[in-house]
Amino acid sequence: MIERDVVAFAELMDAALPVYRMECSTATKKLWWNLLSPYQIEVVAQAFAEHLRANGDTITPNHIIKQVERICPDGRLGVEEAWAMMARDESETVVVTEEMMEAMRFAQPLLNEGDRIGARMAFKEAYLLIVDNNRRTGVAPKWFPSIGTDKESREKAISEAVRLGRLPTSHAIGLMAPDKVSEMLEMAGESTLALQYKKPSSDDVAEKIAAAKAALIRKMVTK
Numbered sequence: 001m002i003e004r005d006v007v008a009f010a011e012l013m014d015a016a017l018p019v020y021r022m023e024c025s026t027a028t029k030k031l032w033w034n035l036l037s038p039y040q041i042e043v044v045a046q047a048f049a050e051h052l053r054a055n056g057d058t059i060t061p062n063h064i065i066k067q068v069e070r071i072c073p074d075g076r077l078g079v080e081e082a083w084a085m086m087a088r089d090e091s092e093t094v095v096v097t098e099e100m101m102e103a104m105r106f107a108q109p110l111l112n113e114g115d116r117i118g119a120r121m122a123f124k125e126a127y128l129l130i131v132d133n134n135r136r137t138g139v140a141p142k143w144f145p146s147i148g149t150d151k152e153s154r155e156k157a158i159s160e161a162v163r164l165g166r167l168p169t170s171h172a173i174g175l176m177a178p179d180k181v182s183e184m185l186e187m188a189g190e191s192t193l194a195l196q197y198k199k200p201s202s203d204d205v206a207e208k209i210a211a212a213k214a215a216l217i218r219k220m221v222t223k
Contacts, residue, residue, distance in 0.1 A: 001033070002128050005041040009033060016048050020059050035061040038078030039068050040132050046071055075166075076131055076141050079124045086123070087146060093154035095161035097141045099134060103127035143167060145175060155180055159187035169193065 047067035185194035
């Protein structure tokens with residue numbers, strides 16, 4: 001939701017909370033707004049309606065968030081989580097959506113000036129508008145990696161993206177140095193696949209050499 005949705009959201013709260021004999025003060029509305037603002041007003045209104053039909057006992061922001069996630073399971077991040085994921089410098093590797101990068105273009109000039117609060121607000125408004133438009137037109141989120149210079153950050157970000165299904169394993173493998181592929185796959189929960197990329201230890205190599213020598217000796221003795 002964005003500023004233009006404030007009135008509609010307040011009316012929604014005024015209608016819903018009294019049903020549960022709950023106070024609907026300005027402070028209460030502000031608290032709920034802060035928790036639910038990452039979502040579209042239409043989806044929030046639908047979530048309230050669904051909860052009212054299903055639950056006559058109580059209502060909390062978490063109830064509404066769960067309904068929203070049930071209604072729109074498209075894998076997109078809420079605006080606060082999306083903002084928190086964006087890289088702050090060139091060393092960080094992040095896996096983000098095209099929508100997040102597009103919104104970041106509005107925030108970056110303010111970040112460059114040191115205005116982090118203004119940058120966050122610019123990102124939030126742009127991201128919500130972009131996501132809202134894409135949802136309305138049926139555009140699915142597209143995830144891609146933004147590779148930074150820090151190798152440890154890269155391994156962690158890529159493995160997490162694989163674990164969450166945001167990057168295909170084949171793509172992730174191609175982003176890693178050969179000696180880091182096995183470790184990345186382990187972190188992503190792909191233990192079986194990781195074995196295929198695991199570098200043999202010195203003990204493994206010695207054991208294979210010893211076995212080869214023994215086989216050669218046996219062959220020579222039997223001749």
